[in-house]
Amino acid sequence: CAQFLSYIDWILTVPLMCVEFYLILRAVGAKQILLWKMIGYSLIMLIFGYLGETVFRSQSVLFGVLSTVGYVGIVYEAWFGSAKKLAVNSNDPKLLGAIKALGWFVLAGWAIYPSLRA
Secondary structure: OHHHHHHHHHHHHHHHHHHHHHHHHHOOOOOHHHHHHHHHHHHHHHHHHHHHHHHOHHHHHHHHHHHHHHHHHHHHHHHOOHHHHHHHHOOOHHHHHHHHHHHHHHHHHHHHHHHHHO
């Protein structure tokens, strides 16, 4: 039941975090493809994570790896991909700072959160 409640929370908050990347960067030319890519990564992370924890527990490592693909995709976009490039090219230190803060939140916050609820 606790796992289910965590995923209910995450299915709302994780895609919203990805939308934040897009909304912050839209003023400097972010295309909707960034939005859909980030939401797609978040869905991969959440769906495979949920399935591995609840439905296919005997294959949890496989589903954990598949879920991690989504997480790594979001981290990549924030630190090296198009989100980072748009922020750097904007020459706006506040915008770059905002993207860095979101990147750190995703990298550190999401990496430790699952272990905190265990």
